[in-house]
Amino acid sequence: MGRCRGGLFGVALLATTIGFAARAQPRQVNGVLGGSVLLSPLLPPNKTVTEIEWSFSAGATVVVAGFGPGGFERPDPKDRFKERLEMFNATALKIRALERGDSGVYGARIKLHPALVEDQSFNLSVYEPLPEPGIRSWLLSKSPAWCHLLLECHLPSGTGGTVAWMRGWGEPGGVRVRALCGGVLQVGVQPGSPNTTFTCRAWRALEERRRSIHLASICWNGGDGVRPGRWTVVAAGMLLAAYAARLEFPKVPPWHRHQ
Ligand SMILES: *[C@@H]1O[C@H](CO)[C@@H](O)[C@H](O)[C@H]1NC(C)=O
Numbered sequence: 001m002g003r004c005r006g007g008l009f010g011v012a013l014l015a016t017t018i019g020f021a022a023r024a025q026p027r028q029v030n031g032v033l034g035g036s037v038l039l040s041p042l043l044p045p046n047k048t049v050t051e052i053e054w055s056f057s058a059g060a061t062v063v064v065a066g067f068g069p070g071g072f073e074r075p076d077p078k079d080r081f082k083e084r085l086e087m088f089n090a091t092a093l094k095i096r097a098l099e100r101g102d103s104g105v106y107g108a109r110i111k112l113h114p115a116l117v118e119d120q121s122f123n124l125s126v127y128e129p130l131p132e133p134g135i136r137s138w139l140l141s142k143s144p145a146w147c148h149l150l151l152e153c154h155l156p157s158g159t160g161g162t163v164a165w166m167r168g169w170g171e172p173g174g175v176r177v178r179a180l181c182g183g184v185l186q187v188g189v190q191p192g193s194p195n196t197t198f199t200c201r202a203w204r205a206l207e208e209r210r211r212s213i214h215l216a217s218i219c220w221n222g223g224d225g226v227r228p229g230r231w232t233v234v235a236a237g238m239l240l241a242a243y244a245a246r247l248e249f250p251k252v253p254p255w256h257r258h259q
């Protein structure tokens with residue numbers, strides 16, 4: 001009995017802590033320069049919203065919009081947002097043509113029928129559009145039976161995205177893959193493998209970019225991989241040794257990296 005009550009008390013305490021944390025922490029929202037973003041408050045079910053006042057803080061706090069009985073209002077239509085704010089629906093605010101200076105904390109003061117007031121906030125970060133990931137390849141060795149390559153996929157530093165390699169469709173036969181660190185794969189390919197397309201997927205929030213590489217063409221048609229120059233092989237071997245020394249290899253690709 002005592003234990004049970006203790007458990008319930010614990011649950012209640014946890015609930016209030018989470019509730020408090022949810023209110024105090026702004027929700028993270030990411031936008032892309034020139035794109036648009038939706039700030040949509042979470043509302044309790046069965047409540048009627050009578051009014052929402054939206055404010056923006058980046059230094060000083062200013063009221064930027066109001067949703068009320070009179071519809072959509074802009075207290076200062078000459079502020080930094082000009083025509084870029086819209087009432088998406090009864091509760092969500094849309095910001096269009098995002099600019100870097102739109103990054104900051106947006107507050108929503110929500111009035112619920114009959115007299116409840118709730119505050120929610122959003123932390124908007126506006127990023128440069130996600131660039132296409134870069135792929136580099138090194139031919140490690142080639143024989144009539146196997147071709148060994150090192151592949152690296154990367155995003156420019158500071159981009160704040162994640163990359164992972166994906167295999168092409170079709171039979172996995174004739175291809176061996178080992179994931180190293182930092183978006184690097186060591187791959188062995190046999191001539192005549194059904195599909196040697198490898199795709200690097202880069203993503204950040206809702207943005208995604210992909211880039212593919214055809215291993216067969218690098219190995220056998222002199223495609224866009226680096227040719228097996230002696231120094232390339234030495235450099236790649238050193239790189240490989242460095243990765244091998246530093247890491248325990250995860251067994252299963254795709255391998256993820258955070259920048
Ligand atoms: C409130 O929610 C309950 C279900 O949770 C529903 O049956 C009821 O119709 C709702 N009342 C109103 C006024 O929307």
Ligand SMILES: *[C@@H]1O[C@H](CO)[C@@H](O)[C@H](O)[C@H]1NC(C)=O
Pocket residue numbers: 038040088089090091092
């Ligand atoms: C407004 O749109 C958002 C995003 O689609 C949705 O989550 C929210 O429920 C909508 N609110 C209303 C009142 O329809």
Ligand SMILES: *[C@@H]1O[C@H](CO)[C@@H](O)[C@H](O)[C@H]1NC(C)=O
Pocket residue numbers: 026105123124125
């Ligand atoms: C908002 O997000 C940015 C970038 O993620 C972060 O640096 C900043 O501390 C956040 N601000 C708040 C108030 O959470």
Ligand SMILES: *[C@@H]1O[C@H](CO)[C@@H](O)[C@H](O)[C@H]1NC(C)=O
Pocket residue numbers: 167168169170194195196197199
């Ligand atoms: C190989 O796989 C890719 C998907 O990664 C697909 O787009 C392509 O059509 C496939 N090629 C063949 C010959 O199956």
